[in-house]
Amino acid sequence: MNPRVLIVDDSASARHFIKNCLSGREIELLEAKNGEEALETVETAKPDVVFLDITMPVMDGFEALSRLKERSPNIPVVMLTADVQQKTVERIKALGAEVFLKKPPKKDSLLDALDQCLEANGQ
Amino acid sequence: MEVHSGLSREDVLDRSVFNFYPSLNRSSFLRACKTVFTFGNVVYLSQKLHHYLFPFEPEQTKHTQFKFMQQRCTMSPVRGESNTVEHVAITVQDVTEHVMLVRRLRLVNNLDELTGTYNRRYLDERLREEYDRCRRYGRTLSVCIIDLDYFKETNDEMGHLAGDQALIDICTIVESELRDIDFLARFGGEEFVCVFPETSQKEARVVAERIRERIATNEFSWKDRRFSMTASLGVAELDATMQTPDELLEAGDSALYVAKEQRNRVAVKSVSG
Amino acid sequence: MSETLTEFELDTLQEVMNMAFGRAAADLAEVIDVFVQLNAPDVEVVSLDELESHVSMKIPSFQSARVVEQHYRGDSDGVALLVFPHGAEHKLVSLFQAEDGEMLESDTVLELENEVLMEVGNILIGACVGRMFDLIHRTVYYLPPRATEGHAFSELTNSGVFAKDDFAITVQTQFSFEDREVSGRLFLVNRQNSLPSLKTALAEFWRNLE
Numbered sequence: 005m006n007p008r009v010l011i012v013d014d015s016a017s018a019r020h021f022i023k024n025c026l027s028g029r030e031i032e033l034l035e036a037k038n039g040e041e042a043l044e045t046v047e048t049a050k051p052d053v054v055f056l057d058i059t060m061p062v063m064d065g066f067e068a069l070s071r072l073k074e075r076s077p078n079i080p081v082v083m084l085t086a087d088v089q090q091k092t093v094e095r096i097k098a099l100g101a102e103v104f105l106k107k108p109p110k111k112d113s114l115l116d117a118l119d120q121c122l123e124a125n126g127q
Numbered sequence: 128m129e130v131h132s133g134l135s136r137e138d139v140l141d142r143s144v145f146n147f148y149p150s151l152n153r154s155s156f157l158r159a160c161k162t163v164f165t166f167g168n169v170v171y172l173s174q175k176l177h178h179y180l181f182p183f184e185p186e187q188t189k190h191t192q193f194k195f196m197q198q199r200c201t202m203s204p205v206r207g208e209s210n211t212v213e214h215v216a217i218t219v220q221d222v223t224e225h226v227m228l229v230r231r232l233r234l235v236n237n238l239d240e241l242t243g244t245y246n247r248r249y250l251d252e253r254l255r256e257e258y259d260r261c262r263r264y265g266r267t268l269s270v271c272i273i274d275l276d277y278f279k280e281t282n283d284e285m286g287h288l289a290g291d292q293a294l295i296d297i298c299t300i301v302e303s304e305l306r307d308i309d310f311l312a313r314f315g316g317e318e319f320v321c322v323f324p325e326t327s328q329k330e331a332r333v334v335a336e337r338i339r340e341r342i343a344t345n346e347f348s349w350k351d352r353r354f355s356m357t358a359s360l361g362v363a364e365l366d367a368t369m370q371t372p373d374e375l376l377e378a379g380d381s382a383l384y385v386a387k388e389q390r391n392r393v394a395v396k397s398v399s400g
Numbered sequence: 401m402s403e404t405l406t407e408f409e410l411d412t413l414q415e416v417m418n419m420a421f422g423r424a425a426a427d428l429a430e431v432i433d434v435f436v437q438l439n440a441p442d443v444e445v446v447s448l449d450e451l452e453s454h455v456s457m458k459i460p461s462f463q464s465a466r467v468v469e470q471h472y473r474g475d476s477d478g479v480a481l482l483v484f485p486h487g488a489e490h491k492l493v494s495l496f497q498a499e500d501g502e503m504l505e506s507d508t509v510l511e512l513e514n515e516v517l518m519e520v521g522n523i524l525i526g527a528c529v530g531r532m533f534d535l536i537h538r539t540v541y542y543l544p545p546r547a548t549e550g551h552a553f554s555e556l557t558n559s560g561v562f563a564k565d566d567f568a569i570t571v572q573t574q575f576s577f578e579d580r581e582v583s584g585r586l587f588l589v590n591r592q593n594s595l596p597s598l599k600t601a602l603a604e605f606w607r608n609l610e
Contacts, residue, residue: 015415017408021606059418059440086422089429089436107419108535111610154433158523161431168526168542176515 039063080121250312269331289349328364357391420531468521474540478590489513514547536601
């Protein structure tokens with residue numbers, strides 16, 4: 005079975021872009037537009053990797069990350085943010101994200117991050 | 128730059144600017160530099176906020192008011208081939224004369240020519256400021272209106288120049304009784320207003336009494352003429368019913384009216400009445 | 401509005417703003433040397449004749465609010481208006497006043513506050529707007545800022561520089577410097593002739609990253 009990748013971002017164009025970048029790989033792509041939806045999808049669909057944006061309405065990326073790691077600590081998370089202040093990066097690492105990518109992400113960085121996470125999971 | 132700094136191009140090339148101007152090593156300058164390098168926009172360092180960047184002597188030494196040349200500076204990005212910002216260009220404009228002119232203009236606008244005290248325009252502005260501050264922070268404020276007794280008669284008897292000198296002398300007396308935060312303004316021909324921030328009418332009354340006494344016992348003179356004068360003073364304190372600063376002045380005025388009944392008196396506007 | 405942005409373009413614009421502001425926060429923190437937080441911006445596009453009512457809806461007492469106005473030219477011609485709420489100037493003066501702290505006798509507090517607002521405004525506009533244009537590979541340069549009040553909005557429409565069908569990108573954000581919370585709203589009013597350029601830039605944005 006192909007690995008499942010969940011893309012969480014409130015921007016449709018951003019989700020669209022990430023999907024396009026990853027579409028060359030043999031994976032199943034899922035989408036969620038905020039933290040709440042993301043948690044629901046994780047429960048039901050059990051993805052293998054999650055790409056998570058920080059700035060989102062309703063539940064922001066930090067909260068989503070911490071809830072996600074609480075319930076499913078083994079799912080690797082790639083965090084996307086434009087704010088690369090020391091404090092922000094530290095917070096992301098502390099909450100357990102495996103990878104953090106600077107926004108706007110390049111196609112290559114997205115693919116590298118995906119590979120890194122799949123390897124960690126033994127795929 | 129060479130003229131004002133006394134440094135030649137060879138002296139400074141490839142050396143750190145802080146070697147020559149250690150005072151630049153402060154957060155406002157560093158922040159400005161970082162802004163230009165990071166965002167590539169122009170930073171304007173106004174004289175008002177920063178006063179000067181480079182401690183140069185003022186151009187004309189008659190400007191003794193300022194220790195250093197007052198400067199308005201602009202910091203602009205200089206981009207390299209890859210369009211990244213590689214250098215910062217600092218333009219320094221000598222605005223010392225301009226600042227002096229503005230100051231002088233302001234003073235002329237705000238001062239009474241004869242006595243050198245503040246004028247009515249300044250009083251209105253400052254009183255409004257003090258009033259607002261009192262309302263905002265719950266403080267108090269008092270005024271004392273001074274009106275000279277029989278001034279017209281003195282002028283007629285002794286001459287206008289004697290009268291003018293008396294006004295100047297009275298201002299000197301009054302100002303010597305004021306603290307730094309108080310100020311005196313000429314309201315009309317022979318009428319003056321003292322403003323006492325952070326002062327109750329009780330405290331203001333004490334000062335008013337002293338002023339009254341000193342004026343009454345002062346020996347005024349002009350050339351070979353000797354004469355004496357007295358003043359009536361009305362004191363009032365800001366209270367909760369007053370909606371505008373003018374109402375405070377009006378209260379002082381009604382107290383003055385009472386004082387005028389006897390002359391050479393201080394009357395205080397009672398808070399309730 | 402004769403021509404407008406498609407949903408996809410608007411969505412991309414919002415994303416670009418998110419990124420611009422995220423990046424700007426990090427840059428500002430380094431430049432001003434305090435911890436900066438910029439809330440995720442809320443982006444809307446309105447036509448110029450709707451702008452005043454739009455602004456008054458968001459900021460009811462905007463006529464008397466302090467505004468820093470800065471014009472820009474280049475790939476886009478426009479003006480940035482940064483609206484500060486009452487009291488912002490007090491909080492910012494302490495952060496930005498000259499170290500020698502000496503206030504010249506002839507300068508009023510109002511003037512100092514205006515200077516601080518302009519300096520901060522210049523940096524903020526440079527950071528947020530600059531990053532936005534950067535991301536879509538457009539270059540603009542700025543004219544000196546000026547401190548004014550809310551009536552600047554009506555002056556825009558009356559000045560003849562802007563036409564009725566010019567458009568405004570309004571970006572609402574809140575920024576806080578360390579413990580000082582200062583909220584502000586940024587409005588970017590652009591000439592209609594920059595719309596095609598903007599549309600192209602937005603369409604290309606994602607493509608350029610592949």
